[in-house]
Amino acid sequence: MKRKSRWLRLYPMDLMVLPALIYIIINNYIPMYGLTLAFKKIDYAKGLYGGDFVGLDNFKFLFSTKDAWVITRNTLCYNLAFIVINVVVGILVGLMLSEILRRVFQRTYQTLILLPQLISIIIISYIVFAFLSNESGLINKTILPALGLSPVNFYNDPTYWPFILIFVNTWKSLGYTSVIYFSSIISIDHSYYEAARIDGAGKFKQILHITLPQLKPTVITLLIMQIGRIFYSDFGLFYQVPMNSGMLFDVTNTIDTFVYRALLQFNDISKASAAGAYQSVVGFLLVLGANALVRKFDKESALF
Amino acid sequence: MKLKRFLAMTLAVLMLALAASACGDTPASSTAGSSAAQSSQAEQSAASEQTNSGEPTKIVYSFIVMGNEPADMQLVQDAINEITIPEIGVEVELQATAVGSYPEQLTLAITGAEPLDLLCTIPSGSAHFNNMTAQNQLIALNDLLDTYGQGIKTEVGDKFLEGTTIDGSIYSVTTLYGKSTITYAAMRTDILEANGLLEDAEKAASLTDLEAIFTKVYEADSSMPVLVGSSGGNVLNLPGLFMSTDSFADMPLYDDMGDGTNNLAVVRYDDATKVTSLYEAEETKAIYDKVREWYGNGWIHKDASTTQDTCQEIVKQGKGFGYFFLGEVDAKTSQKTATGYDMTLVEIATNPVQTGSLRKFTWAIPVTSQNPEAAMKFLNMTYSDERIVNLLNYGIEDTHYVDTGDGFITYAEGVDATNSGWGLTTSFLFGNQLLAKVWEGNEADIREKTKELNDSAEVSPLLGFSFDNSSVTNELASLTNVISQYRPALQSGVATEENLDAFITALKDAGLDSYVNEMQTQLDAFLADK
Numbered sequence: 141m142k143r144k145s146r147w148l149r150l151y152p153m154d155l156m157v158l159p160a161l162i163y164i165i166i167n168n169y170i171p172m173y174g175l176t177l178a179f180k181k182i183d184y185a186k187g188l189y190g191g192d193f194v195g196l197d198n199f200k201f202l203f204s205t206k207d208a209w210v211i212t213r214n215t216l217c218y219n220l221a222f223i224v225i226n227v228v229v230g231i232l233v234g235l236m237l238s239e240i241l242r243r244v245f246q247r248t249y250q251t252l253i254l255l256p257q258l259i260s261i262i263i264i265s266y267i268v269f270a271f272l273s274n275e276s277g278l279i280n281k282t283i284l285p286a287l288g289l290s291p292v293n294f295y296n297d298p299t300y301w302p303f304i305l306i307f308v309n310t311w312k313s314l315g316y317t318s319v320i321y322f323s324s325i326i327s328i329d330h331s332y333y334e335a336a337r338i339d340g341a342g343k344f345k346q347i348l349h350i351t352l353p354q355l356k357p358t359v360i361t362l363l364i365m366q367i368g369r370i371f372y373s374d375f376g377l378f379y380q381v382p383m384n385s386g387m388l389f390d391v392t393n394t395i396d397t398f399v400y401r402a403l404l405q406f407n408d409i410s411k412a413s414a415a416g417a418y419q420s421v422v423g424f425l426l427v428l429g430a431n432a433l434v435r436k437f438d439k440e441s442a443l444f
Numbered sequence: 445m446k447l448k449r450f451l452a453m454t455l456a457v458l459m460l461a462l463a464a465s466a467c468g469d470t471p472a473s474s475t476a477g478s479s480a481a482q483s484s485q486a487e488q489s490a491a492s493e494q495t496n497s498g499e500p501t502k503i504v505y506s507f508i509v510m511g512n513e514p515a516d517m518q519l520v521q522d523a524i525n526e527i528t529i530p531e532i533g534v535e536v537e538l539q540a541t542a543v544g545s546y547p548e549q550l551t552l553a554i555t556g557a558e559p560l561d562l563l564c565t566i567p568s569g570s571a572h573f574n575n576m577t578a579q580n581q582l583i584a585l586n587d588l589l590d591t592y593g594q595g596i597k598t599e600v601g602d603k604f605l606e607g608t609t610i611d612g613s614i615y616s617v618t619t620l621y622g623k624s625t626i627t628y629a630a631m632r633t634d635i636l637e638a639n640g641l642l643e644d645a646e647k648a649a650s651l652t653d654l655e656a657i658f659t660k661v662y663e664a665d666s667s668m669p670v671l672v673g674s675s676g677g678n679v680l681n682l683p684g685l686f687m688s689t690d691s692f693a694d695m696p697l698y699d700d701m702g703d704g705t706n707n708l709a710v711v712r713y714d715d716a717t718k719v720t721s722l723y724e725a726e727e728t729k730a731i732y733d734k735v736r737e738w739y740g741n742g743w744i745h746k747d748a749s750t751t752q753d754t755c756q757e758i759v760k761q762g763k764g765f766g767y768f769f770l771g772e773v774d775a776k777t778s779q780k781t782a783t784g785y786d787m788t789l790v791e792i793a794t795n796p797v798q799t800g801s802l803r804k805f806t807w808a809i810p811v812t813s814q815n816p817e818a819a820m821k822f823l824n825m826t827y828s829d830e831r832i833v834n835l836l837n838y839g840i841e842d843t844h845y846v847d848t849g850d851g852f853i854t855y856a857e858g859v860d861a862t863n864s865g866w867g868l869t870t871s872f873l874f875g876n877q878l879l880a881k882v883w884e885g886n887e888a889d890i891r892e893k894t895k896e897l898n899d900s901a902e903v904s905p906l907l908g909f910s911f912d913n914s915s916v917t918n919e920l921a922s923l924t925n926v927i928s929q930y931r932p933a934l935q936s937g938v939a940t941e942e943n944l945d946a947f948i949t950a951l952k953d954a955g956l957d958s959y960v961n962e963m964q965t966q967l968d969a970f971l972a973d974k
Contacts, residue, residue, distance in 0.1 A: 200918045207922065384928070387933050404924065
């Protein structure tokens with residue numbers, strides 16, 4: 141009897157959640173059936189899901205050469221670098237934005253640093269090309285000659301690319317991450333800062349002892365989510381921006397670009413699904429692991 | 445305070461977006477989702493087909509266009525239906541897709557069982573004949589050809605149908621135009637004239653002759669690259685020919701075994717029973733050495749290894765003097781259209797008709813087609829009925845083009861390349877090009893000449909051999925990566941000599957030998973059967 145009344149009391153809430161739940165089931169759970177493709181040989185005559193079962197055969201191409209090491213290393217290291225740099229620079233810019241008092245300027249800066257996020261990666265790759273090209277690039281045709289230096293063949297020399305890619309990624313995603321931190325910073329209760337000022341804490345001490353600890357939950361949430369994507373790479377960034385230049389593969393080849401190039405020739409949906417399955421399963425395990433770690437040290441901040 | 449709440453909301457929305465993007469988009473899930481929706485749609489359309497059995501059968505004819513969908517598609521479609529509905533009881537729906545997205549669109553249409561009855565395979569990614577047949581996306585046409593395709597059988601002939609045959613099943617019909625391919629060197633006529641080199645170019649018969657021209661052109665203007673290559677950097681390494689000796693006449697030819705652009709394993713005509721690995725050949729090394737020398741001379745476009753443009757597009761931008769390319773018989777007009785300049789062409793070698801060239805542009809019926817008979821009836825018309833061929837090629841007479849009265853056609857009054865409602869540049873595509881009217885500016889007897897050349901064309905002794913790569917797909921996936929890593933730099937001369945060694949080592953690691961051996965085994969079986 142008591143149970144029923146509880147249900148009656150809460151059913152409007154359940155109804156409210158229902159559409160979202162249905163959406164998630166249709167959009168995120170049902171398609172997981174597609175993962176079975178990864179274990180089949182695609183055969184259109186038998187229908188999309190009618191192919192023969194081939195076990196782990198479709199996964200082999202991912203691990204069969206020494207590229208496996210290079211692409212795993214590149215994917216992981218770049219993502220780690222992106223995560224760290226995005227947190228640091230994001231918080232830094234978020235802080236700076238929150239310290240701007242004139243609303244007009246605040247808005248203007250915010251929009252300006254958000255703009256690169258909205259530019260297509262193809263266009264970004266040509267902006268980069270406009271700087272680095274051999275035939276007409278700004279750096280090779282104007283800046284280096286002016287300094288009396290000889291031109292650099294950027295698209296054939298891997299040395300510079302870890303820096304270029306990290307720079308481009310930071311430039312592109314800065315607006316997005318800084319806005320998240322900025323909004324967290326300004327929602328921190330002002331009375332903390334007032335109290336700190338009365339106690340004689342300077343700007344730096346306020347940031348160190350109030351802002352950063354208050355930002356911790358946001359940082360951890362974003363971190364865990366990004367760790368889930370650590371086996372994925374931004375395809376456009378690693379394929380388009382280096383102009384698919386083969387000489388740079390040692391530092392630009394990631395799991396996604398490898399799969400794209402491998403399957404470009406014969407477009408095997410099963411093999412592509414195998415690669416996708418591998419990335420998402422590893423990502424899922426990493427999210428569980430990261431969350432478990434967070435739970436162990438700071439139960440309050442854990443995601444679930 | 446209000447702002448604070450707004451920003452907290454923004455944060456929540458952003459987080460949600462992040463979460464959604466984090467778990468929403470595996471490639472498998474999106475195809476699965478759309479296919480479920482599409483297949484029910486296909487069932488519906490199949491059901492409605494049956495109820496209207498007295499009506500003409502409707503088919504969808506899907507083709508590529510180089511730009512946007514032509515404006516007068518409906519007009520041309522109506523004109524075609526005026527012929528096809530009374531004569532063969534088929535109502536045709538034209539479907540134009542931009543060439544860049546065509547492979548993806550085909551895959552989606554077939555996985556989703558969308559209405560689609562005739563498609564063209566093109567030498568690009570998943571729309572390549574080899575890929576479509578490897579995944580059983582096409583139906584065998586033998587019986588349909590016997591019943592409804594007599595026009596195709598006489599026009600195309602058994603010789604060319606053999607190129608699209610696998611184990612006795614004909615899976616598609618090659619488009620009929622000049623099927624011999626010729627390797628050319630192309631140079632801008634105006635620059636040749638300005639330097640008094642036109643005569644030298646016309647009688648050039650060796651790489652040394654060309655080098656003499658390149659040297660003088662470079663001396664006259666070193667700001668513009670002398671040679672450019674298409675995306676992938678292939679300046680001098682064209683399929684089918686080793687440009688490794690000096691004299692054009694002595695250059696060895698090979699069959700590229702129909703494997704698209706990889707060219708991993710080829711068979712030389714002077715040793716036609718043995719599969720050789722192309723990149724290990726001495727001739728390949730000689731070509732790469734030559735290109736490196738030319739790059740060192742400053743002749744080659746410095747962005748050649750990374751460019752996404754074709755060589756014709758680069759010349760059009762005024763950033764190049766010449767290029768090597770593989771083209772059709774009498775390619776002068778097509779090169780002028782593509783570059784905007786008069787080009788002087790030097791013929792280097794004529795390649796025999798190969799399986800690979802017959803599989804470039806072909807017409808096929810997908811397994812999901814509901815009306816294969818009707819599709820074949822219409823396909824037959826595109827190979828045997830002048831009216832349909834001309835409608836597809838040029839649009840409607842007096843609307844899009846007019847007869848000049850002396851055997852040619854040209855734009856109708858007030859119509860030009862920029863505003864034509866049917867200004868397609870894909871005239872090589874539609875069925876039988878030999879039935880099409882001749883556009884002004886071409887030679888009047890070009891159709892007869894092409895037909896004669898087709899009939900007399902030298903044919904590769906390996907025509908009809910089809911490599912089944914299903915046992916080496918893992919090797920092929922790795923090999924393709926190795927090729928895209930090393931080949932562009934080698935082909936454009938940027939790479940050093942050591943890069944070739946590294947390339948070969950990497951290919952061996954990726955399983956080159958088992959790939960070559962597999963092809964050899966299959967070739968032995970093919971030759972034994974013959």
